Amino acid sequence: MEGKKLISATDTQYSSVLLQSLNEQRGHGLFCDVTVIVEDRKFRAHRNILSASSTYFHQLFSVAGQVVELSFVRAEIFAEILNYIYSSKIISISSDLLDELIKSGQQLGVKFIADLGIPPSEGKNMPSEGKDGASETSTSSPGQKDAETQVPVIRPEGQEVTDGMPVITQSFSLHGIEYETTKITVSDSDDEDDDVIFCSEIVPPKECTKDKNSATQNQPCPSPAGVVSDQKSGGSGGSPHLTSTTAAQKLTLSASQLSPNQTQSSAESLVSGTPQHLTPNIIVLNKPLLNSSLSASSLHQTHVTPTINLVEENQQPSNNGSLTEVETTAVDDEEAVEDDVDIISSSSPGSVSSSSLVQQPSVPKAATTEGSGVQKKQVVTFSQEPSSKPGEFKIKISDVLTGNNKELSSGIASKHVAEGQKIITLDTATEIEGLSTGCKVYANIGEDTYDIVIPVKGDSEEGEAKADETPRTSGGDSPNRKRMKVKHDDHYELIVDGRVYYICIVCKRSYACLTSLRRHFNVHSWEKKYPCRYCDKVFPLAEYRTKHEIHHTGERRYQCLTCGKSFINYQITASHIRSVHSQDPSGDTKLYRLHPCRSLQIRQYAYITDHSSSIPVINEGGIVYRVGTGKDGTEGTTSNPPAKQITWDDIFIPQGNEAIFKQNPSEGSTEFEFVIPESY
């Protein structure tokens, strides 16, 4: 041993080469495992890279899936940030975007960018907690106000600061900075590679904020989900954030109505939610009645919205906590990870933050509030939905503010702040889902107690947090996984009077049937896409496509038994029966006949996924055709996998790939053997 020399070698080029390589991969979409949707653009990237560079993503990916939507940053800005992440450089960015860039950098927890503009001197004092500090000061500092005046410190290259503060130089290199990845201990299993998580922010970009009020009607910020082709934003799916105003979610908006300061506060909290964590928190979920009423527009305000206490069961039963709040005592370690309450949330207050639940007329009688000792979350509100069916009402778990305005919150907030505790405001149930997987959450509404069950990650349904025996096999396709069973983190469950409702984590719609929710969720995730074979439209639901295609084929399956006329769909048929025959089509007697579908093969399990192959193949009813080249509609045999695979780009990207779906039926393409129904 003695005689041997120990040799060390450092490849100084390695990191840069590696980064460059990764960037190239990104450029080609190679190995990208996450899609970040910002406005109407989507960015493919690598989770590892993002999470390593951004505390925000680090946390987000512990719960998010393959698709993430950010609404608090503009695409243009995000592109810059992404470029930085993959190149360590910010190149020639317009100075007027700097403020926004910095702000976004703060929100995303990209230290270098977040720290741009902070004078070195100040920088030194920057809390290592990066985001934390940033968040608190963010609203006031660098980003906004000094905007123009605040010119980032620019120094000659050689003069870099070694204390870790970034300096703007020509090359923008970061020296001496150590990202504290350590603080992020959250990482639990990460694996969730499920569906989609839409992230929005409390303080939306100016433009967005402005319209907030009108947000209900329009989408202030472009939404990705809707993104797709011509489709009308897939209904609700559209943009979960800010927008959705579908009936089911009429309640939303709340956040948007928040007063400036409210918004701000929440903003802070959100921001803080980003990178900081691991602090015992008080989760305050609540929302001022006033606001709620406002927000919900006319709908409910007449009704006084009761305050709900959400109680999250904690390991520690004994929790004093007054009704209003309870602090989350440090949870057991084991669970601590999973619980990081603060983490999460990507949802935005400003965004859709209400959950609606159709409740049965007969509301349960107070199930005893079991949550005796537990962590309580002061929560939110509810509202009765006048327009709903009698007896129905919607539960709204809405935005929360850090205690400043509400009676409750305020008290609490200050109190705990004083105690040095962190008050995390969670807005919407999204957070609940994010933080309490596996925990039971109760919502006490008036006399009644409802359970909110966050399905254990990994095993979707069956509500009751099945203690997650198998922390999910996650992406890791464990061999014994049931038929490609997909893990879904697409919902949480709310149990009302023994009845389970499935709440979409994205838009908060409630469903009585999990299958309905699953089906619905695709409008958010677009995990599967159903392209029309006649035109370039793509649908998130097979049925939509089917109905749409019927219009291409012209088949009229619905026949009026009274006059014999045939119609394309039920609606027209019913309309005809009502107007012409003055009868009620939905009555007991069948007034129409539905002929079997002849032009389209029914029940074809053909859809497309993002998965792999780049060669689109579609298999419909035993016919396999290639849609890529547009040349020959090679027909194959049935047994081929029914997958028509294309990438996100094929769908989302603009006009470029339209060809893919253009089948040009007019050419009499042989691929389609549609039978023109006689009735037509």
Place this chain on the structure above:
DNA sequence: AAGTTCCTGCCACAGAAG
């Protein structure tokens, strides 16, 4: 007003797993 699309509970079917 008519037509079209969306939504969601319900149901049946198909295929994989046990």
Place this chain on the structure above:
DNA sequence: CTTCTGTGGCAGGAACTT
């Protein structure tokens, strides 16, 4: 064979578009 899960059609109401 049974069970579980995914898938998709249907009804019928609602919202949206033309």
